Amino acid sequence: xxxxxxxxxxxxxxxxxxxxxxxxxxxxxxxxxxxxxxxxxxxxxxxxxxxxxxxxxxxxxxxxxxxxxxxxxxxxxxxxxxxxxxxxxxxxxxxxxxxxxxxxxxxxxxxxxxxxxxxxxxxxxxxxxxxxxxxxxxxxxxxxxxxxxxxxxxxxxxxxxxxxxxxxxxxxxxxxxxxxxxxxxxxxxxxxxxxxxxxxxxxxxxxxxxxxxxxxxxxxxxx
Amino acid sequence: xxxxxxxxxxxxxxxxxxxxxxxxxxxxxxxxxxxxxxxxxxxxxxxxxxxxxxxxxxxxxxxxxxxxxxxxxxxxxxxxxxxxxxxxxxxxxxxxxxxxxxxxxxxxxxxxxxxxxxxxxxxxxxxxxxxxxxxxxxxxxxxxxxxxxxxxxxxxxxxxxxxxxxxxxxxxxxxxxxxxxxxxxxxxxxxxxxxxxxxxxxxxxxxxxxxxxxxxxxxxxxxxxxxxxxxxxxxxxxxxxxxxxxxxxxxx
Numbered sequence: 517x518x519x520x521x522x523x524x525x526x527x528x529x530x531x532x533x534x535x536x537x538x539x540x541x542x543x544x545x546x547x548x549x550x551x552x553x554x555x556x557x558x559x560x561x562x563x564x565x566x567x568x569x570x571x572x573x574x575x576x577x578x579x580x581x582x583x584x585x586x587x588x589x590x591x592x593x594x595x596x597x598x599x600x601x602x603x604x605x606x607x608x609x610x611x612x613x614x615x616x617x618x619x620x621x622x623x624x625x626x627x628x629x630x631x632x633x634x635x636x637x638x639x640x641x642x643x644x645x646x647x648x649x650x651x652x653x654x655x656x657x658x659x660x661x662x663x664x665x666x667x668x669x670x671x672x673x674x675x676x677x678x679x680x681x682x683x684x685x686x687x688x689x690x691x692x693x694x695x696x697x698x699x700x701x702x703x704x705x706x707x708x709x710x711x712x713x714x715x716x717x718x719x720x721x722x723x724x725x726x727x728x729x730x731x732x733x734x735x736x737x738x739x
Numbered sequence: 740x741x742x743x744x745x746x747x748x749x750x751x752x753x754x755x756x757x758x759x760x761x762x763x764x765x766x767x768x769x770x771x772x773x774x775x776x777x778x779x780x781x782x783x784x785x786x787x788x789x790x791x792x793x794x795x796x797x798x799x800x801x802x803x804x805x806x807x808x809x810x811x812x813x814x815x816x817x818x819x820x821x822x823x824x825x826x827x828x829x830x831x832x833x834x835x836x837x838x839x840x841x842x843x844x845x846x847x848x849x850x851x852x853x854x855x856x857x858x859x860x861x862x863x864x865x866x867x868x869x870x871x872x873x874x875x876x877x878x879x880x881x882x883x884x885x886x887x888x889x890x891x892x893x894x895x896x897x898x899x900x901x902x903x904x905x906x907x908x909x910x911x912x913x914x915x916x917x918x919x920x921x922x923x924x925x926x927x928x929x930x931x932x933x934x935x936x937x938x939x940x941x942x943x944x945x946x947x948x949x950x951x952x953x954x955x956x957x958x959x960x961x962x963x964x965x966x967x968x969x970x971x972x973x974x975x976x977x978x979x980x981x982x983x984x985x986x987x988x989x990x991x
């Protein structure tokens with residue numbers, strides 16, 4: 517029952533994203549505009565680019581995730597679907613998790629798939645590519661979770677978008693630090709396990725606690 | 740019997756007029772206590788304590804920096820406790836108090852960062868470093884600003900307060916990070932020199948008394964400002980209600 521409702525919601529979100537074509541390409545366009553503009557902005561020296569590559573790719577992933585947050589819950593609030601989440605048989609928390617998962621599939625997975633290519637364009641050493649992908653796999657779900665929370669908190673306001681970034685940014689700092697730390701360590705030939713371990717711990721913490729806060733915030737906003 | 744009296748009186752505090760009256764009586768005493776403690780503390784800090792053998796007189800900014808930093812974190816914890824009470828028991832005066840704490844906490848965080856920066860320039864040779872303690876304190880400032888912004892963005896103030904209370908509870912993860920940042924990472928910021936519970940402080944005891952006075956002063960000031968701010972917010976929100984009109988009519 518729960519699984520069926522969740523997969524129906526994910527299927528619907530993905531179908532909408534694919535039919536809206538342009539919008540679902542946004543994260544990729546974003547990633548590559550950052551990757552192309554950076555060498556032009558700071559100069560094409562391979563050493564410098566390799567040093568800033570992890571940070572740049574991560575910032576691109578973060579911003580791509582932020583872009584889609586504004587409309588994460590709002591259309592459903594406007595047409596009354598959101599209220600049905602609390603009336604229906606399926607626990608609303610499960611639907612929140614499903615919505616966040618589809619947000620992750622749409623905004624983060626394309627970035628993860630193309631990150632090795634982008635990293636090559638910035639001369640990141642090949643040894644670090646695996647760690648880069650792993651750090652993105654562990655870290656981007658946290659971006660979706662925290663971003664979803666911020667979207668839920670600002671749902672009842674009319675100037676959500678500015679607030680949204682102010683709310684997301686401080687909560688996301690540790691993810692950025694550990695993820696880029698892991699990639700930089702791997703690029704320098706050091707072990708990235710400590711950073712990745714902390715990132716995994718953050719992910720577990722976020723998956724356990726953040727959906728609860730998100731559901732509570734959504735409920736307050738539809739009251 | 741006594742317990743019942745305490746309980747009844749505590750519940751009465753949930754009523755805005757009762758809370759307003761109590762805050763009005765309490766706040767001047769807290770302000771007076773703050774003035775006395777701050778006067779003693781500042782006098783000792785500036786005239787009694789001998790100069791440091793390495794930092795000479797510039798270490799004296801510690802007596803603002805450290806109490807402000809402690810209060811920035813303690814204030815957040817107070818807000819988090821109020822937020823739990825507000826979300827669980829839905830007491831309106833508590834929601835207002837939790838929200839009133841944010842600008843004060845933000846101010847202390849800013850004072851801490853600003854004095855730290857002024858102190859860092861002669862001692863470390865830099866205004867700012869991306870060190871764990873400094874960065875986590877900056878994050879705290881942005882969390883405070885986020886809470887204030889979220890509360891202000893709602894038309895329905897009560898809903899805004901409840902939603903911002905959720906944000907307060909999420910943001911509390913940052914407090915232990917700030918506290919332990921100097922132990923977990925090798926930072927430019929020094930480790931803890933003052934220990935209340937475990938082991939001996941590594942600060943010379945002649946430097947301690949003004950710090951204690953200033954810490955008490957800052958705590959009293961936080962309480963006083965919290966009561967005054969909540970009182971003003973309550974007055975503003977209830978300005979069309981009977982009890983406010985009666986109260987203002989009587990004082991005018």
